[in-house]
Amino acid sequence: MKARNQRLTLALLAVAALIGAALLAMSALKEQAAYFYTPxxxxxxxxxxxxxxxxGxxxxxxxxxxxxxxxxxxxxxxxxxxxVPVRFSGIVPALFREGSGVVADGRFDPAGRFLADTILAKHDERYMPPQVAGAMHTSDSVAP
Structure with missing residues (x-):
């Protein structure tokens, strides 16, 4: 076999191996992917x-x-x-409350209820942690 044909064969095998590895990785990750849905x-x-x-x-x-x-x-x-009714067992984030935004990871049961594994509370862009807000108010009141 000529050197040129050997290089071409080797390059084709490398491309085929890369495509096979990519397909294998995508099929494995498909099981772990979580898609976002609204009610x-x-x-x-x-x-x-x-x-x-x-x-969400x-x-x-x-x-x-x-x-x-x-x-x-x-x-x-x-x-x-x-x-959508949701059930969660665990400790919820401090920002979780009625009327606030939430993103929950989990699965639906056959009855249509969402069984959450993880709860993430969302807040708006004006949110400031209570400790920071308190520190800002005390530093403002001490100013000369």
Whole structure:
């Protein structure tokens, strides 16, 4: 076999190996990917039960209920068009409250309830941690 044909064969094998590795990585990551949905998307039937997804929206006022065990909460997420009941067991972020934005990672059960594994509270761009806000107010009042 000529040297030119050997180099061409080697280059084709390298390209094929890279494509194979990329396809293998994409198939492995597909199981770990979480897609973002709003309650309106869920109402349209775009989500299969058991699929890992992210649900985002606002916590509806008056919907937050704490269970007797102290760590399980039930609440409703809404986007103004539809609502989704959510259950979460764990410690929620300090910014989590009724009327605030939330992103939850988890899965839907066959009954249509979202079982959250992780809760992320969202805030607006004007948010300032209470410690910083308190420090700013005390430093303003001490100014000469």
């Amino acid at each position: 309106g998307d869920v109402a349209k039937g775009h989500v299969r039960p058991g699929t890992a997804v992210r649900l 929206g606002m916590v509806r006022k008056g919907s937050l209920r704490h269970e007797a065990d102290g760590v399980t909460i039930d609440f409703v997420v809404t986007d103004g068009r539809a609502t």
